[in-house]
Amino acid sequence: MTVEAGAGRLRTEADEPGWEVDPDDEWGVAVIATVGRQLKLRREAVGIRAAEFGTAVGYGEDMVYKIEGGKRIPRQEYLVKADEVLGAGGLIAATWEDVKKVRYPKKVRDLAQMEAKAVELQLYDPLNVHGLLQTPEYARGLLLMRRPAYTEEEVERFIAARVARKAVFERDPAPEISFVLEEWTLRRPLGDRAVLRRQLTPA
Template sequence: MSVDGEAVRLRTEADEPGWEVDPDDEWGVAVLATVGRQLRLRREAVGMRAADFAVAVGYGEDLVYKVEGGKRIPRQEYLDKADEVLSAGGLVAAAWEDVKKVRYPKKVRELGKLEGKAVEIGVYECNSIHGLLQTPEHARALMEAAQPPYSPDDVERMVAARLARQSVFERDPAPSLHFVMEEAPLRREVGGTMVWRRQLERLLEVGRLNNVTLQVMPTNTDAHPGVDGKIELLKFPDGTALGRSDGAFSGRPIADPKQLRILELRYGTIRAQALPPRESLAFIEKLLGDT
């Protein structure tokens, strides 16, 4: 197959990593089925076979069938190219507004939605750097270390989902964000020295924002209420709140005021035992300077 004498190599699943649809995600399945059906109907309306359409958009025929069947989450570039090929006047490209809402796993979408509504977020993280603070390279290195291993497609999807949650830093008005992290994860060179250095630099960038408080819990401190695991607290504009702790209430999200007070007490104690924000940033700067 050639165009103007040059061989055309269509992008296959291996070349163009895509995301399979989670069959348990009812909303996502419905959205993608609708988008896929509209793509197929428009292609058929102009009398174009799937094989010819695949060549025109530069993708493999297998990908075209999967997208049209609602089995594959199309990327924005795919929809833009399809719009052009089908002369849809922007209607196909506009489907991205719906697709982008379901392109991440359901659990991550729900978490991102809560973080997007919260006016205050408090987190104690004991074993790693919190997802809201991770660089893309750091997040990818963590996910690639998982056992059993994730597929490359799954890794890219989870990294993209984690980065999307970081839009919380761009909100206006900005929420109040509090992070307490243990010293040990800060010293772990995840992804190698350069990735680690960039992660420390990112912590310093975020820690200097006016709406962010970042604290380090030194390894040589006494026992504290966070030894049982991670704590998360989210407070919303209407005065309600949501919390979760690995070491309390079976790790389930809780909204009961009495239970929330317990988590708030534990989190407050942890913040009191950690280094103050200024000393914490100086601690990270020293780590960076020692590398």
């Protein structure tokens, strides 16, 4: 098999904060370990070295080893490109359906599961715009205020999870949802006034 070299700088861990595997998430660890093992077996089966494979998919060799070793959560584009390079016929790309769930903290996944089954949601937040309504910018401003502070990786994971929970609005049939917010939450800027303005302006 011929592997074409990818163009541009290869991605490293510094380029992708928030894609580490939570060691306390047993289900997540098992999923990523299984996907990583399959990637390694397929790569070795076609005789491609890790460095060569990394160049083909646009990632550094160290990242390839960490993903194959179950230490890093692969992005969707990584899986799609790996599928093409290894000629997996869509089998590797299809693992994203499980992998994407590991991206979010376990407690957020559990909350999303309850929201997905609910027929009615009545939500109240006295301090901030509710998470289901937050823009990524607003969520970031809120998360950066936490003490002790979250790491950059944790902030990115929580933002991604919060955005993913908005899938509840796309359900069919949709649940009945009502929000009660204190007036103060609509006046207090997080980050700057532009962030609050975008939060309060319908898309």
